[in-house]
Amino acid sequence: MKIKYMALLFLLVQFLPAQELQSPSTFLGYELGSRFSRHHQVISYFEHLEAQAPDRVRLEQYGTTYEGRPLMVAYVSTAENLQNLEAIREAHLSNAKGEGTPDKAIVWMSYNVHGNESVSTEASMLTTYELLTSKKEFLENTVVIIDPCINPDGRDRYVNWYNQYRNTPFQVDPNSKEHHEPWLSGRPNHYMFDLNRDWAWLTQKESQQRIKLFTKWLPHIHVDFHEQGVNNPYYFAPAAEPLHEVITQWQKDFQKEIGKNHAKYFDREGWFYFTKERFDLLYPSYGDTYPTYNGAIGMTYEQGGSGRAGLGILTAIGDTLTLKDRIAHHHTTGLSTVEISSQNTEQLNREFRDFYKGKEFTYKSYVLQGEHDKMEALTRLLDAHEIEYGFTDKPVKGVSYEPGKTMNNQEQKLVVSTDQLKGTLVTVLFEPQTKLNDSLTYDITAWSLPYAYGLDAIASKKIVSVNAEKTNRAPQINIDADAYAWITDWNSMNDAEFLAHLLKNNVRVRFNQEPFSFGQQSFERGSLLITKGDNKDIPVASLLEEAANTFSKDMHSASTGFVDRGFDFGSPSVRMIEKPSIAVYSGGSTSTLGFGEVWHFFEQQLQYPVSVLDADYFNRIDLAKYNILVLPNMWGLEDSHLNKIKSWVKDGGKLIAIGDALRVLDKVDDFALKAIAVEDKEEGEKEVIPTPFNSSDREGIKELITGAVFKANVDTTHPLSYGYSDTYHTLKLRAEAYEWLSDGNAVYLSDNAQPIAGFAGSEAVKKQGKSFIFATENMGSGVVIYMADNPLFRGFWENGKLFFTNALFMVNN
Template sequence: MQKQTLFLSSLLAFCFIASAAFAQLQSPEEFLGYELGDRWTPHHRVLSYVSHVAEHSDLATIQQYGTTNEHRELVYLIITSRDNHENLEEIRMNNLRLAGLEDGEPTENKKAIVWLSYNVHGNETSSSEAAMMTLFELVNPSNSESKQWLESTVVVMDPMINPDGRDRYVNWYKSVVGTTVNPDPAAREHREPWPGGRSNHYYFDMNRDWAWQTQKETRHRIKVYHQWMPHVHVDFHEMGYNSPYYFAPAAKPYHSVITEWQTEFQTMIGLNHTRYFDEEGWLYYTREVFDLFYPSYGDTWPTYNGAIGMTYEKAGGGSAGLAVLTETGDTLTLKDRLTHHHVSGMSTVEATANNADRVVSEFEQYFDDAVNNPAGAWRSFVVKRDSDPDKLYHLLKFLDSQNIRYGTAGSSDNTRGYDYSTGQTGSVSISEDDIVVSVRQAQGQLARVYFEPNPELSDSLTYDITAWEAHYRFGVEGFALESDMTPEMGITPEDVRTPVNSGPERPYAWLVRWDSMDDARFLAEITEKGVKSRFATRDFEINGEQYDRGTLIIPRGNNTHLGDRFDDIIRESAANHERSLTGSATGFVESGSDFGSNTVSFIQKPSVAVISGEGTSSLNVGEIWHYFDQQLGYPVTLINTDDFARTDLSSFNKLIVPSGFYGGVLSDSAMEQVSTWVRGGGTLITVGRANSYFTGRNGFQLERKAQDAEEPKVDEMLEPYGDRARRSAANSTPGSIFNVKLDTTHPLAFGYDEDYFTLKLSSDSYNYLSSGWNVGTIRDDAWRSGFAGAGARPMIENSLSFGVQNYGSGRVVYMIDNPLFRGFWENGKLLFANSIFLVGN
């Protein structure tokens, strides 16, 4: 009995010691069972480790803020001192009061806030490994220096922004690597297959989505960002494996709203990094390539929200694997990459903590200046209330998502301003119900970025598109004013559209106007539910009401198969999409065509296929996929290019060919297959670069626009080698806005006015169709906003943007410009819906 008692006592003592040991904070190596850099840590184990730290350190807390499309958890951590944790809500609210985003006076408890964002690009994997190392060092009980930093600083850490893309990459790599890593760049483990892990589930580049928030991961994250409004934000990336390390200060051009302090502190942080990098002999560079202009990056969008926004880039990327030989003969390892990101992350926290008081005061000054001393010439932006209500509704929803305030003009006025529709400055008329956005508000700088007619560009060599103005993007009318207007607050998005139902309970036909993507969503829903619809190809009048071309006419006679469910489906779907319904007791019209006329076209139910896979642009495939799956709510079938030649197209009546390079993918026999299918009645839709593959082939009428040949001038021939990039830019446009004239009598343009504003992503241009319908054309003097080189503008002017060719019994829709680019060009989306539902019927 005594031996048994001793044994039990010993066992209990052992269990207590083991339990205590297990409860202790562990380093990543102790917790994971391997050294960071030896292998990749998948999302669920990264999540386990950061949760472990939050559980066993009183300096860290963790919070889930959403899930991805593939149901992986998105989390962020708050790392700061014990005292700060006890007063965290006071600190957070104080910061929002400093920015003028919350009412009330802040207390003296103000702390610098640093936000560290990791792995927005899934195949730039080292940063999530670095996040675990940085997290541990910030809370490490033996690190007295970091504890001192956390007294004056709150660190917000998002360890993995894009877990879907990252796990796609990591799982692929593990499936192709052997026992020994092969650093030879020619090895298959360095040749990531389509679509790669860079993007999220829908193949979107989420580092271009901060402002537009088209992706659910971004929307979840921005809600948390707005709760904190950090003073410093770092986005960790990787670039080509032969590059060294890039950190702030950023390259020019800077957007003109960026303040001297934001520029100065970028440099201060960069110089702090150099102390550590110089000591280790690590190569780095600054002030090149990565500029601060396009507003939807992880460095620019935070900058326009008052932060010091920065991108850090380490050599690596999807081609680096766990180890790769560089051009210098050195071996770059995952360990190297994560270590450098760890050092720059810790250095950022250190530099911020050492300047915490000024960081906070300059942040407050940024928002104070926005209200009391706004920069730039433009003081107010007007959106005409008589713009399409749906487009106006979505613009206001966007402004709400950005914390930008707006209101009505309150009174009528005649003044001078820039008219977005004409591109001219002159006399403009403002009505009392027009909506006004003043730059004299907390988010005034951000409002200016979104609305200024033509952002000032100090250098033509930029990293991304140079135009995104909100009137053009949403398709609304309005003006920019140099004078101040104080809006009357109180209007909401819901106030600008008020759906109305009228007519008999059981009408002869239901009528729904065709003006916006919301109408297309309604049509998509009722079509999926079995409703058969028609649309007017001519304007008509009934019961004293005028209806434009494109109006949906949904007759009871075509839907007897639905019985009593017919009216319920229409009403429920209209309510779902806030559509106005008019019930007509007759098919006889006062002018135009009666509902039974052949000019009232039957909408054949679209069966849509999209080519995807090698040779296609994964980004454009993702834009199309997301458009159908998440925006339109209509089924689409993605067909791999490898399988295309074996696919029976007879079950589809719409085929979309995304932007891409098809020379090595679609064979001559596959092209003949497509041609035969179109001649038999199909509708082919070609987007962006895909159009070049169809130029002059198999009866396709599209022709490239030839550039006028000129004898080279002597000064051009003697131009220095160092100016080659600038000379090339003169013939390009990285993304600018041009006016397109639409033929509104063609179904592709139904729901639009004559003037549409397109986003031109290159100077590649095509002639007007000699035999076909030139539905969207760019004429002379069509440029509106953004950089377009002196050689690019003549190529773009007098060229085709959108065309339709009859081809046998079928149609070809040429979309030279991509209306779905990054999912944010809202006014282009109805064009795509028209090509699916209306063209070919």
Template sequence: MLKIIRFFLLLLSLNPIFAQNTTPEQHLGFPLGSKFAFHSQILQYFTLLQSQNQDRVKLIQYGSSNEGRPLMIAFISSPDNMGKLESIRQNHLKSIGLMEGKPDASVPPIVWLSYNVHGNESVSANTSMQVLYELLNKQNTLTQDFLKNMVIMIDPCINPDGYERYTQWYNRVQNAVPDVTPFALEHDEPWPGGRFNHYLFDLNRDWAWQTQKETQERIVLYNQWMPHFHADFHEMGSSRSYYFPPAAKPFHKDFTAWQRQFNDIIGEYCRKYFDKNNWAYFTKYNYDLFYPSYGDTWPTVNGAVGVTYEQGGGGRAGLGIERKEEHDTLTLKSRISHHYATSLATLEAVLSQKEKIVSEFIKYHDNAAKAPAGNFKSYVIKTKGQEERIRSFGSWLDKQGILYGTAGKAINAKGTEMTGITEESVKIESSDLVISAYQPKSNLLRILFEPKPVLEDSVTYDVTSWGLSYIFGLKAYGLKEKLVPSTYKTETIRNTVPNYPVYAYIARWSEVEDAVFLSELLKNGFLVKTSNIPFEIDKISFNSGTLIITKKGNERADFDKQVTAIAEKHFVKLTPVKTGMVTSGADFGDDHVPSINAPKVVAVSGEGISPTSFGAVWHYFEQQIKYPVTIVNATKLLSLPWSEIDVLILPDGKYGDIIGEKQLEALQNWIKAGGKLIAMESATDAFLNKPGFNLTKKYSEKKKDADFFKKYGDQEREDASDSSPGSMFQLTMDETHPLSFGCGKEYVTLVRDAYEREYLRDGWNVGYLTETSYKAGFVGNKMAGKLKNTLILGTQEMGRGQVIYMMDDPIFRAMLYQGKILFANAVFR
């Protein structure tokens, strides 16, 4: 009997433990903020709290990173809301027209909190554990009020690969007692740093373009939920304090009065927490709301209120760093406290405006569908001759959740060409793509289509022009009249093997999938030729750059079957011919029809190289055209087996300490023997005025007296006057040069800097800027002169090899469709 009594007493003593949630410290085995938790530990904690609160937490995996780490999100709300979660989602989408039917109940605000989009801004993921714990703390009446009145979504780590790259490194090198000395090893994060994802892309600039796996998978979920509010948690330099809204100018002009007003409301709630604790902070500075591809702006363009929070710290801060100017030591623990405070302040602000934030969201989408803003009520995209590009564009529209169709019949109309400003007559074909502005996401559509965004303030730090016509190289028109699109049907490519002997298969060269097609042919050992001049055969005209796959040199039993199958896989329409003799141009055995060999491609990485430039190259080969690339460390240039390399790519970077006299001599000998060097952006500095290289710099104008007597207070604007954060320019192209094949007459690129290169006197000036090249975006008055009459793309022959100079990155952020074609030319031709 005594044993039974003791047993029940034991159960009673344990009951409070079972009733109380596990704290982050109890789970981790160390106080939160005393060490960086690994990504797996954070997810384990979320899983644990889900098991302890099954009626209030639902954890789902919405994807995985490139390195296979799970992308998870937690839904947190009251038991009542959690019991009808799917009903809330559907009623919400019905209320804004993104799901058919009428809602049968009102919905609470849906708030999405995103942590750690930049991996080495690692306070965010650690903060997420404390936020989750407090939301589930039944003793906290405020957080329980949050759960009763809203659905909260927490993504603890958007970028787990970058986060692990940083935390694994830091936990290896930190002292037993963290060394707060700023020059200590633990504050010197090695290349490439943890900021970026596996392919070294900045995920915070990928929301609109969705080039990265993590972004694509996250936005599928985002579009299924369309939150009313999205908060993005970051870190900035360790010497800075804390930033929260109101945001800095420029705001995009189409953000609503409510979105601007709520930006101020958020600031008020954050201010109260920070003032109470005497924490330093700033607002209305640095962090603007203009470029629509951030974690605050893209949600805002989708009708939400999107905000950014920035904590001083970043990868350099570690667990603690001394700040002599501030007379303090910035610790991870204090950084967590600040992000935790703004997390709660965010939810308090939403709670205070719970009805308004929902009603304004509905109004935003309702107005978009019934009375769309802007001059254009329809958009028409010409499709003839660029069917594959339209398929790619349609896939992008699907990811955005934008509806589209075809014209369905021929129409004559007036329209404004979307890279110009004048109205003209447009002949619309039945197969042309039509996008109506009368849809819930028409604000997103209009803003991403605009060719010349209005910039209210020149001090902005990212791209200032992004028109879809430029990005995809489309011929598009804005119409003032409403067109109702017909159902869009994807054209299936069928390549039938003819019943006659085929001499060769011909494939046009103008789309990115054409490069993927070429890549697969080369990887499978096919001999592929290309015509360097236009030709005509069987009364069909083909442009320069056309691919020719002859039976000669490809002697294999299933030649026809293999070629046609690979072509269909990549949406390539083949033209079979019976002969190698053309009506005009060069016959297929002519010197103007050379073979394309499968090159051994090497790309340089490591200290001094821009991580994002290198990442763009790496991603281009592995994920876009799927062609093998070998990566080498820049310090190994002298020891490379040069005879085994065909193409060497130098991404943007500082090569002063990498390419000395010996490296330069080795490069020259290799090029003369037949190698191809591709130097990108600042990498071209290594060859300026060097013997054997024909690249020279333009002479800059002398400084005027006014340049010496600048006002200190105007420093930021002075810097802006000598910048081009990202503006559209149309290059004048030599269409006869292989580097330009398939890029069309109008090659528009995103220029971000001026390298002031003189035209090549002994080489080919393939792409250059003239007096009239500017198209759209902000260019400072001092920068404008530098972006005139200057070389952007040039090639130089050296012995049997070639040097390609690129003062512009055609694959920057994987954004520019035509740039991907140009880069394929550089590699393969």
């Protein structure tokens, strides 16, 4: 009898009507906008939507963050569309190839890429709910992909902090603590990287995982939801100049149509907004530009608020801006975007197809050549973006990125053509010089990958055919267990990872300061030498063989320390690499992004341990435990901290100062730095004309360098420069420049230095002549390494990283 009762109950449950979709407020148990939702609560809400409407909501986890939080998108559409989701995706991608007649619009909306711009994730829940209820007609011919939180680690860092320190009830006074985030703000991800500037470079785990899914869809529309200062009205498309020349007229025009649709709703409510100002479409690694260069209408929406606004704040004009207000604004533009997309499905599909038709780019092929590991690193990035490439062993003619330099026709060359689906993106990432139709831009103006990866390159106006398979270079590992020493070269970050691995495993390693050869083998400065005599107590041969296979390193065995040319292995010019104990300064006036670049470099690239020393307790630390201290970009140091660092250097420490940290040291007499200033013109030499008030910004950019590439000279005998040729293309981010030191100038600019790519203001350029890029100064028993340009900037300037590694391992006191 009991079994029959249970069976009947089961049947009744199966035929009960499904629970209705709950609004965010009902599900969360608090009114949306009355508090901040933690990431797990947001995920739970989307799981509720999928559970109650599985035919109209489908969740897909596409990855996890560094701190283990899930990364997820929700596909939202009609039951029929979701049932045919894969067929819709395939038809959409076929359209890019000129095939088929798809009839659906693909709209992707990304929220909360900056963790403390926290309103957007709240808005994503309400927008999704209304698309499934009151606005479901928008979904008839539209698939909406919603990423409710691109940066969960940053978001929860902000939300957890705010919930700890908020007033009850919340305090609108901007001076209250709840409106002042601590040093590690919620804006970046775990490693303090700005994910909104990583779409093209893919240095971060979140970006790498997201781009795989994005490339599977290549949406018609992509919106990146942001926040800005609390006193700013709402910003939406159309974007400001400069707009990259590859952006089509249709992409520009439809941005305007979307903006007009938003304006209709904002006008109705009396909400303030602005367009066509500040936020341009140039730098390729944003959440609006990267989709644009892949055929989408890519847009940034900016709501006033950010990490200062909390649940409510008084603005400069005395208005109260609440979280509920901010949700309403992002919610409105989100729905408006889907609405106008659904109304223009046919045109979106037609123009998307036209975007991918053959285009007449100035250069049709980019041909590259250089050190094997650097080529490998670039092809990994191309693979991640699904950019096609091939190889040729034939001579190629075209415009050299470095005039006067020719390629070695005996070596294989990498060919990347614009005659492919991603041709527009190829043009943007590889072109030697970006065309600027306005020099007032939001970000850097030079990023060409051949410069970034340190490769020789030719831009050809013809399609260069590929006629060779990729040469799979097997490492030549010759490890004789009875050898006197084993030797390998030093050219790339792969070599640096190999060295770090050995040092972590207590293998003692030397390097040579002068070239040497024996037999048919020649080795340049900085080659790594591992001798049996230095490693008597460990199974060094087996450790080397394992490491050589892991890092694909050529290894050569030497039966003697007597060389044919150069200095023998026992010479003072063959130096021991001290196993470093490394610390990085954090907190205080240190740039969080600058700190993150160093932190990420050690843990995720070099994979070598680093200690983080915070300003709060720096005076209590025994610095003698560390032989290297890194000062990232910063704007100041407490006097007691600076004095402590100076004493430590003089006692034998190695200090590496990066970027703006040089400004701090420049103020102290002990350091040899001298900033270059443009001398004032003699009185009467030039008539001075007052600058119109509305031209002050344009006059000001004369003093700026917005990410320009300069060709620098390299002293290849300097330990900082081991592994480099005699020139280096440096990415200069700031106008500040420092005079050549009396000696120790490893990389420097000659007189009359000019940018070869990107924008540099006329007054700023005058400072660059006879300045150093990287230099060293002995101080007492220690050494200071100055890096005026940041080689770790955003983790993408690959060719600069070996300079930083040389600073760690090759520069001795």
